[in-house]
Amino acid sequence: CAFFTGKLNIGVDTVQHGVEGLTYLLTESSKLMISEIDFQDSIHVLGFSDELNQLLLQLYLDNRREIRSILSELVPKLPSYHSLEWRLDVQLASRSLRQQIKPVVTLKLHLNQNEDQTAQVLQTDPSTLLHLIQQLEQALGEMKTNHCRRIVRNMK
Amino acid sequence: MELSAYAQGGWRLLGDPRRFPRRPYAALLRAAFRSLLDHPHAGLGKADSFVLDDPDLKDIDPTVLKHCHAAAATCILEAGKHKADIAAISTCLEDCKLDKERIEQFCTEYQKNKDALEILLGSIGRSPLHITDVSWRLEYQIKSNQLHKTYQPSYLVTLNVENSDSGSHPDVSFSCTMEQLQDLVGKLKDAAKSLERATQM
Numbered sequence: 001c002a003f004f005t006g007k008l009n010i011g012v013d014t015v016q017h018g019v020e021g022l023t024y025l026l027t028e029s030s031k032l033m034i035s036e037i038d039f040q041d042s043i044h045v046l047g048f049s050d051e052l053n054q055l056l057l058q059l060y061l062d063n064r065r066e067i068r069s070i071l072s073e074l075v076p077k078l079p080s081y082h083s084l085e086w087r088l089d090v091q092l093a094s095r096s097l098r099q100q101i102k103p104v105v106t107l108k109l110h111l112n113q114n115e116d117q118t119a120q121v122l123q124t125d126p127s128t129l130l131h132l133i134q135q136l137e138q139a140l141g142e143m144k145t146n147h148c149r150r151i152v153r154n155m156k
Numbered sequence: 157m158e159l160s161a162y163a164q165g166g167w168r169l170l171g172d173p174r175r176f177p178r179r180p181y182a183a184l185l186r187a188a189f190r191s192l193l194d195h196p197h198a199g200l201g202k203a204d205s206f207v208l209d210d211p212d213l214k215d216i217d218p219t220v221l222k223h224c225h226a227a228a229a230t231c232i233l234e235a236g237k238h239k240a241d242i243a244a245i246s247t248c249l250e251d252c253k254l255d256k257e258r259i260e261q262f263c264t265e266y267q268k269n270k271d272a273l274e275i276l277l278g279s280i281g282r283s284p285l286h287i288t289d290v291s292w293r294l295e296y297q298i299k300s301n302q303l304h305k306t307y308q309p310s311y312l313v314t315l316n317v318e319n320s321d322s323g324s325h326p327d328v329s330f331s332c333t334m335e336q337l338q339d340l341v342g343k344l345k346d347a348a349k350s351l352e353r354a355t356q357m
Binding site: 031032033068071072074075076077078079080081083084085086088094095096097098099100102103104105106107109111120121122123124125126128129130131132133135136137139140142143148151152155156 | 236237238239274277278280281283284285286287288289290291292294296298300302303304305306307309311312313315317328329330331332334336337338339340341343344345346347348350351354355
């Protein structure tokens with residue numbers, strides 16, 4: 001603010017208010033994802049010149065994607081999937097039982113939570129693995145059903 | 157397959173018909189197997205009666221009973237642990253001066269319970285959290301207080317996991333997009349394919 005005060009020859013408070021106002025305008029517009037026309041209508045009441053209005057509109061359109069992406073970080077969230085590593089092992093023996101042939105699938109699940117990445121080591125057996133695949137494929141298939149397609153189409 | 161001196165001592169008592177007549181011997185064998193295999197995690201509260209409360213055992217001195225029960229249980233577990241065959245068990249019990257008939261009785265009882273024993277022993281031990289099931293939820297996000305008109309599908313996946321020690325554990329939940337779920341399923345399918353190839357070798 002001090003930098004701009006010097007350059008533009010206006011008070012610190014004015015610059016601060018200006019920045020805040022601009023921030024609010026861009027944030028709210030991006031949040032609501034308003035159309036070009038609605039944006040233009042909204043700033044029309046400020047009584048700026050056409051050139052300035054065009055500038056503001058361009059500023060909105062150029063930056064709204066990034067602003068929305070930043071805003072989406074503020075939404076309440078669960079840990080989200082990052083990636084999965086897997087490994088196949090055969091357990092041959094343990095302290096309590098020798099001569100085993102037990103296939104084991106070891107998984108390392110990487111999740112993101114609030115900028116931290118966590119890795120959790122999990123294990124499963126072959127039949128559960130197939131069960132997991134079957135269940136999750138059903139989940140993926142849901143988006144293609146008529147029901148979901150209809151909802152997606154009608155909510156725009 | 158080897159037994160400790162203490163266990164061998166117990167078996168010598170078990171082999172002695174004066175200390176352990178036929179019926180108590182059979183009863184003790186039954187009790188030993190039951191104490192290991194019947195609801196091992198149930199805890200003492202669940203059992204209606206203590207395993208050694210068999211009427212056939214009431215005439216045996218309690219200290220002797222305890223020693224012999226420990227010896228029998230030790231033998232059962234050692235045999236199970238090493239997947240011992242009848243010959244190995246027989247040799248071991250012969251060293252404790254048991255007669256053929258008693259050895260045969262033990263082996264018969266052992267054969268009956270072998271599979272359950274193997275399952276029990278195989279389940280003991282440390283391992284990472286074990287996935288038992290998965291549940292999922294598909295939602296279509298419309299808006300939040302921070303962001304409107306988001307309009308995107310999102311999956312919530314919960315992996316039900318079990319701890320080898322305590323049995324239950326808070327589930328592992330995470331959200332993902334359709335692409336991420338496809339990535340996850342793809343990787344799981346790779347693992348399954350490798351598994352299939354490995355079993356065909």
